[in-house]
Amino acid sequence: MPAVEIHVKNSLARTGKGYQEVHEWVDKDETKKVERHDIKQLLDNAEHIKSMWGQEAAREFVIHLHDDIKARITRVQEEYAKQMAEALAYFGIK
Numbered sequence: 001m002p003a004v005e006i007h008v009k010n011s012l013a014r015t016g017k018g019y020q021e022v023h024e025w026v027d028k029d030e031t032k033k034v035e036r037h038d039i040k041q042l043l044d045n046a047e048h049i050k051s052m053w054g055q056e057a058a059r060e061f062v063i064h065l066h067d068d069i070k071a072r073i074t075r076v077q078e079e080y081a082k083q084m085a086e087a088l089a090y091f092g093i094k
């Protein structure tokens, strides 16, 4: 998943503000990180961020999750393709 610095850079490019406090809130506390990325808690977490830092910050929170999901899925797809190619080659298939 992208580092906080990359999320900040992307927010800055989109909005003119880095929203570092939002991205740190999501990623920095290891004891809360999983629940703050939990899609089932998205509405409550977005409401919290909106109350703390405003509507645009809440939108940046949603985009943070989008970017994390995209990065994770891309990594899984790449690893799957690599593993499948290795397995097929190992057994002389293809």
Ligand SMILES: [Zn+2]
Binding pocket: 001, 026, 027, 037, 064, 068
């Ligand atoms: Zn994250």
